[in-house]
Amino acid sequence: MRLSHAFIPTLKETPNEAQIASHRLMLRAGLVRQTSAGIYAWLPLGLRVLRNIERIVREEQDGAGAQEILMPTIQPAELWKESGRYEDYGKEMLRIRDRHERDMLYGPTNEEMVTDLFRQSVKSYRELPQILYHIQWKFRDEVRPRFGVMRGREFLMKDAYSFDLDHAGAVASYRKMMLAYMRTFQRMGLKAIPMEADTGPIGGDLSHEFIILAPTGESQVYYDAAFEEIDYLSAGAGGFSHEKPEDLARFFQEMTTHYAATDEKHDTARWDQVTAERKREGRGIEVGHIFYFGTKYTKSMGATVAGPDGKQVHPEMGSYGIGVSRLVGAVIEASHDDAGIIWPDSIAPFKAAILNLKIGDAACDALCEQLYAAFGGNALYDDRTDRAGAKFADADLMGHPWQIVVGPRGAAAGKVELKRRATGERVEVTPAEALSRIG
Amino acid sequence: MRLSHAFIPTLKETPNEAQIASHRLMLRAGLVRQTSAGIYAWLPLGLRVLRNIERIVREEQDGAGAQEILMPTIQPAELWKESGRYEDYGKEMLRIRDRHERDMLYGPTNEEMVTDLFRQSVKSYRELPQILYHIQWKFRDEVRPRFGVMRGREFLMKDAYSFDLDHAGAVASYRKMMLAYMRTFQRMGLKAIPMEADTGPIGGDLSHEFIILAPTGESQVYYDAAFEEIDYLSAGAGGFSHEKPEDLARFFQEMTTHYAATDEKHDTARWDQVTAERKREGRGIEVGHIFYFGTKYTKSMGATVAGPDGKQVHPEMGSYGIGVSRLVGAVIEASHDDAGIIWPDSIAPFKAAILNLKIGDAACDALCEQLYAAFGGNALYDDRTDRAGAKFADADLMGHPWQIVVGPRGAAAGKVELKRRATGERVEVTPAEALSRIG
Numbered sequence: 088m089r090l091s092h093a094f095i096p097t098l099k100e101t102p103n104e105a106q107i108a109s110h111r112l113m114l115r116a117g118l119v120r121q122t123s124a125g126i127y128a129w130l131p132l133g134l135r136v137l138r139n140i141e142r143i144v145r146e147e148q149d150g151a152g153a154q155e156i157l158m159p160t161i162q163p164a165e166l167w168k169e170s171g172r173y174e175d176y177g178k179e180m181l182r183i184r185d186r187h188e189r190d191m192l193y194g195p196t197n198e199e200m201v202t203d204l205f206r207q208s209v210k211s212y213r214e215l216p217q218i219l220y221h222i223q224w225k226f227r228d229e230v231r232p233r234f235g236v237m238r239g240r241e242f243l244m245k246d247a248y249s250f251d252l253d254h255a256g257a258v259a260s261y262r263k264m265m266l267a268y269m270r271t272f273q274r275m276g277l278k279a280i281p282m283e284a285d286t287g288p289i290g291g292d293l294s295h296e297f298i299i300l301a302p303t304g305e306s307q308v309y310y311d312a313a314f315e316e317i318d319y320l321s322a323g324a325g326g327f328s329h330e331k332p333e334d335l336a337r338f339f340q341e342m343t344t345h346y347a348a349t350d351e352k353h354d355t356a357r358w359d360q361v362t363a364e365r366k367r368e369g370r371g372i373e374v375g376h377i378f379y380f381g382t383k384y385t386k387s388m389g390a391t392v393a394g395p396d397g398k399q400v401h402p403e404m405g406s407y408g409i410g411v412s413r414l415v416g417a418v419i420e421a422s423h424d425d426a427g428i429i430w431p432d433s434i435a436p437f438k439a440a441i442l443n444l445k446i447g448d449a450a451c452d453a454l455c456e457q458l459y460a461a462f463g464g465n466a467l468y469d470d471r472t473d474r475a476g477a478k479f480a481d482a483d484l485m486g487h488p489w490q491i492v493v494g495p496r497g498a499a500a501g502k503v504e505l506k507r508r509a510t511g512e513r514v515e516v517t518p519a520e521a522l523s524r525i526g
Numbered sequence: 527m528r529l530s531h532a533f534i535p536t537l538k539e540t541p542n543e544a545q546i547a548s549h550r551l552m553l554r555a556g557l558v559r560q561t562s563a564g565i566y567a568w569l570p571l572g573l574r575v576l577r578n579i580e581r582i583v584r585e586e587q588d589g590a591g592a593q594e595i596l597m598p599t600i601q602p603a604e605l606w607k608e609s610g611r612y613e614d615y616g617k618e619m620l621r622i623r624d625r626h627e628r629d630m631l632y633g634p635t636n637e638e639m640v641t642d643l644f645r646q647s648v649k650s651y652r653e654l655p656q657i658l659y660h661i662q663w664k665f666r667d668e669v670r671p672r673f674g675v676m677r678g679r680e681f682l683m684k685d686a687y688s689f690d691l692d693h694a695g696a697v698a699s700y701r702k703m704m705l706a707y708m709r710t711f712q713r714m715g716l717k718a719i720p721m722e723a724d725t726g727p728i729g730g731d732l733s734h735e736f737i738i739l740a741p742t743g744e745s746q747v748y749y750d751a752a753f754e755e756i757d758y759l760s761a762g763a764g765g766f767s768h769e770k771p772e773d774l775a776r777f778f779q780e781m782t783t784h785y786a787a788t789d790e791k792h793d794t795a796r797w798d799q800v801t802a803e804r805k806r807e808g809r810g811i812e813v814g815h816i817f818y819f820g821t822k823y824t825k826s827m828g829a830t831v832a833g834p835d836g837k838q839v840h841p842e843m844g845s846y847g848i849g850v851s852r853l854v855g856a857v858i859e860a861s862h863d864d865a866g867i868i869w870p871d872s873i874a875p876f877k878a879a880i881l882n883l884k885i886g887d888a889a890c891d892a893l894c895e896q897l898y899a900a901f902g903g904n905a906l907y908d909d910r911t912d913r914a915g916a917k918f919a920d921a922d923l924m925g926h927p928w929q930i931v932v933g934p935r936g937a938a939a940g941k942v943e944l945k946r947r948a949t950g951e952r953v954e955v956t957p958a959e960a961l962s963r964i965g
Contacts (some may be wrong), residue, residue, distance in 0.1 A: 094658055155572045163562040185667055224663070
């Protein structure tokens with residue numbers, strides 16, 4: 088993308104309404120614009136990050152055997168009356184009456200709808216287990232939306248729903264999803280800690296929330312060093328496979344044995360038993376929540392399958408959410424400095440920015456065009472006529488993992504300056520070497 | 527995907543509510559399920575097609591220089607009051623009041639919102655032209671939703687918006703989008719005809735709708751053979767490039783000179799001037815609509831940029847829609863037979879189905895697993911214990927471009943039967959040959 092014509096409206100001033108780092112930086116770097124309270128339009132730079140996060144979430148859901156579907160945003164009230172949750176949700180639910188005076192709502196979650204799809208379609212235990220997920224916009228009419236996309240009203244969520252014949256199956260699905268989550272966050276360059284949680288309005292017996300560490304996070308977090316030491320992506324010895332029950336059991340054991348709590352649930356007596364060198368503290372942000380709630384919805388909504396003995400059985404369910412749009416903000420909270428965003432490579436909007444310090448200089452222009460072509464669309468080319476200082480500042484603000492700085496002296500000598508955003512390290516290299524380091 | 531555990535609920539019976547072929551086949555093949563009148567959940571098979579169509583639409587928009595953004599589904603009423611369209615839309619607009627009693631709506635289109643984003647961000651003619659697009663769910667509260675996803679209430683649309691300094695620029699953007707549309711439809715295996723159209727509630731001076739040919743289409747279409755003879759994807763001599771004004775002019779000339787009309791606007795006097803051998807008639811379905819409306823929104827909403835002489839200018843706009851979810855139905859109307867859907871290769875949910883005629887036969891199982899692995903997820907493996915007849919019928923119904931039939935006799939001899947869905951042609955080949963033909 089050529090910056091001179093890109094729709095990336097950066098701001099020099101920090102907008103007044105932005106109280107936290109990610110909100111400030113997302114507005115300043117031109118990632119999003121607010122269109123109503125708590126509702127945002129995603130501009131090209133922000134949308135590329137959102138899609139990258141979505142892609143990693145999707146790959147890990149698919150890898151765990153979940154199947155992607157897409158349920159609509161608008162739901163009929165009847166389904167929620169069946170489950171008994173229509174009244175429970177109160178004013179957070181955006182209620183709508185259509186032209187025929189039917190009660191509808193903008194879905195805040197999809198337990199009812201997915202249970203309805205399931206009961207229409209699945210008839211036998213032979214078709215179980217099933218894990219269905221979708222990545223769809225949700226709406227929660229927060230009283231006081233704030234913190235940008237971190238607590239918006241319209242937000243993108245991945246929600247998965249598991250159906251199993253019995254408790255043992257449901258536990259296996261729960262563990263698979265937990266592993267998928269830890270892999271997902273690790274791939275995004277985040278440190279995540281699963282913590283036992285209350286089940287709230289979803290209901291159920293077992294629940295974990297996933298907190299990622301960020302210096303500017305909303306809660307204080309206490310945890311054992313173990314969570315940082317595990318490589319969730321490793322498939323080798325000591326690693327975990329979704330498909331091996333013994334791996335899932337060992338993984339779940341690891342996740343639930345070591346101490347982890349936010350200040351709300353902090354248990355100083357248990358914390359004191361953690362040895363000093365294994366104690367870790369930090370700030371954290373919730374980005375995911377998983378629930379096992381058994382037959383709560385399959386019973387209230389009459390969803391059954393024929394069991395092995397021919398008798399009708401209510402399948403056991405769980406549900407599993409990741410805040411996809413929230414993660415964009417959370418990653419920024421975890422990875423930024425005074426100059427701007429520092430994107431992890433896996434979700435960066437572009438691999439690199441190419442900074443042409445002298446537009447109109449034949450050698451600079453030619454070299455930049457050549458580099459730009461080599462990236463096949465995966466670089467942002469700063470071809471504006473602005474001064475060098477503005478280009479450096481914008482590249483730091485937008486947070487591309489690499490910057491390739493092309494000046495007239497270097498271009499004449501066949502050299503560029505390669506800067507790594509995360510470390511600030513700069514080296515003078517040939518263009519070929521810059522491309523090969525970026526990979 | 528393994529069919530035994532896939533969430534693909536096929537139906538033996540044709541549902542009563544389905545009046546047209548695509549609606550019947552989408553329900554029967556398990557692509558979608560209705561969740562409220564005119565609102566559908568997309569199941570794995572249908573979602574894969576939707577995503578493939580979305581991908582082609584996106585690639586062609588990007589190729590024409592449009593930039594992808596993502597605007598929210600819920601819009602504030604104020605923007606529509608500014609443009610004066612809040613009352614115009616009547617009951618088709620889904621109106622919502624939030625918890626703070628603010629008037630909101632579920633966007634049926636986005637001229638107002640994109641003009642608002644533009645006026646906040648773009649200040650100079652130097653940043654023009656801009657074409658912004660998004661692929662987002664829309665809602666139109668139809669009185670009588672019907673024909674499945676062809677006339678749903680919640681539907682997925684690609685809508686693009688161009689901003690140019692002057693009339694000449696706006697015309698160039700209009701032509702670019704028209705070319706992008708013809709390329710898009712050709713890549714989906716569709717024959718499309720652009721037709722002059724009324725501008726309706728969007729307003730403006732110039733408008734074309736895009737009709738694709740389908741034997742079961744909603745309107746009668748009369749057109750010159752020229753539209754079928756042009757290769758819109760050709761970049762060579764006689765082809766068209768987005769970047770060359772002379773190509774765009776020649777292309778637009780071709781699209782507007784030859785006769786094309788639906789029965790509503792059929793002009794028998796002009797039709798009589800088309801020579802007999804160039805006359806074509808058929809049925810068609812509208813899948814896209816483009817508009818040039820100049821300064822209608824930039825004036826009413828006060829969007830300006832500084833022109834070359836420093837004076838403020840209202841940019842000229844156009845808008846460009848493609849019914850993405852509607853296209854899934856339209857493609858089926860264009861390509862099916864009595865047995866089921868016939869997917870064009872470019873948008874098929876899977877490249878091939880692998881039919882194991884004898885589950886439990888060691889040679890069949892081994893060969894099928896080997897073939898399935900070779901497709902890397904891009905095949906549907908029918909590993910159910912059903913009889914062969916049911917597998918043949920379901921594969922035809924779901925419409926995979928290729929079927930690889932693996933029976934015990936063939937497997938023992940290292941042979942499979944390869945069937946091309948579109949032609950019904952069957953050949954006995956080695957597994958390697960089957961893979962190489964499918965490509």
